[in-house]
Amino acid sequence: xxxxxxxxxxxxxxxxxxxxxxxxxxxxxxxxxxxxxxxxxxxxxxxxxxxxxxxxxxxxxxxxxxxxxx
Numbered sequence: 673x674x675x676x677x678x679x680x681x682x683x684x685x686x687x688x689x690x691x692x693x694x695x696x697x698x699x700x701x702x703x704x705x706x707x708x709x710x711x712x713x714x715x716x717x718x719x720x721x722x723x724x725x726x727x728x729x730x731x732x733x734x735x736x737x738x739x740x741x742x
Contacts (some may be wrong), residue, residue, distance in 0.1 A: 673726045681738070684731035692724065696732075711737060 678685075685696045692699075702722075703714050709732055718729035 675733070681731035688718055688724075688728045688732065692722070693729070699732050703732055704712040705742060707736075 714733040718724040
């Protein structure tokens with residue numbers, strides 16, 4: 673039996689959904705609409721416009737930017 677432990681930025685997704693009441697797909701789409709932009713600009717947008725904490729905002733942006741590189 674293997675355990676499918678989620679690691680990295682995606683490990684924050686369940687708590688982001690619970691805390692902010694929106695599916696993670698909504699947040700990912702919101703960030704994608706702002707591309708291209710710098711990492712910290714996107715983090716600041718989530719914090720300032722949506723009241724998200726730094727760690728959660730950073731996790732979403734890191735996930736999007738990492739997947740964009742592939």
